[in-house]
Amino acid sequence: MIIMNRIGNKLKKLRHDLGLTQKEMAADVISVSFYSKVERGFHDIGAEELIQILEKHGVSFQEFFAEPKKNDLNTKKLNALVNDLVKAANEDNDIEITNITNQLMQIEPQTSVTESLVLQAKVISSTHSKDSLKKLSNTEKKKIKQLVFQKDIDENGYLRIVLISNVMEIYTIDELTFLIKSIIRRYQDVAKLEKEVLIALSVLMVNYIDFCLQQNKINLCKEPLNYLKKLPCIVELALTKILGKYYEDIIEGKKEEADKIKKVLTISGYKANVERMKR
Structure with a gap:
């Protein structure tokens, strides 16, 4: 065995x-x-x-x-740092995000993947303030968009999804909608997806729905909401599915139901998530 x-x-x-x-x-x-x-x-x-x-x-x-070479070890370390970055972002842990950023910058050789993750970490660490995008130069924004479509990012679906999920604000609503529709088409067969990809996709859908509501584009929320419902009911997706129900209640004008969900989330320790949610 x-x-x-x-x-x-x-x-x-x-x-x-x-x-x-x-x-x-x-x-x-x-x-x-x-x-x-x-x-x-x-x-x-x-x-x-x-x-x-x-x-x-x-x-x-x-x-x-053959035994793993340095590049293999770097890949394992990179995957671990990605998971840590996602966790730190969800917890709004700026100290840990800075620590992860420093570790990413120390990986040799620097590839487009590590460069993109460093930029991504900069975006995440600054998303708590209203002028977060001002901390990124136009050159950095352009580079992030380019990195999303580079070959080594595209081959690693998980990294690409995580990256897009955390840098949405650099896109116009039309650009972002095109990306989301493309991703939904690519990952239609959800039964064959690995757990980490399912989690990343669920976070992406929730973030996109929130982005659309912030832009008053309610008509764009139906497809990602339906896709979120299509994802399997596993414990790892419980939070994102609950958030999906919250946004659905907001869209349908069920304020009391939405407020109940926010209250449960706050009591359960997700205050940071609640504070970022569309009111």
Whole structure:
């Protein structure tokens, strides 16, 4: 079982590095359902099938089992810092955001991913004041928009979603709506999405709905609200689904119901979230 888990984990990591779906990774060598179980450690895979899959993607058997290099270690550290950044942002923890920013700047070599995350952290750390965008230069805003569409960001769907979710204010409502519609189309099959991507998508939808309400664009809220409802009912999405219900009540004029939700959230320790919500 340990060997099965190791191979499954390495296949999953390789698939993420290549930016492939499970279907694309299986490459018709084995069925998608069987491949999925291999990744999760439920099934073993024969050496012949494994070699065929690796050859389909230009990876040698030796490369696959090689020990992680510095770039691999950087990727793990980067993913951990991204998760810490999201957590710190949700908690409005400016001290921790500054600490994460410093760690990101120390990663060598600096790539477009780390550069974008440093800029993202600057946006997050300043979103608590009304003139937050004044702290970003036009050059920085332009660079963030460019980084969102660079290849290494696009291949890592999770990072791209997190980035857009936290820098919405640099976009016009039309630009942002185009991005959201594109993301919804790309991630239609929610049953096949990993948990971290589901969480990032749910946060993105909530932030976009709030942005639309701030711009008095209520007509743009229907599609993201429906998508949020479509996401699975798992405990990790409880907060964003509750926030979605709050915004739905606001849109439908159910003020008393919306106020009840705000009260429950405040009592439950989400005061910072409540203070940022559309009133």
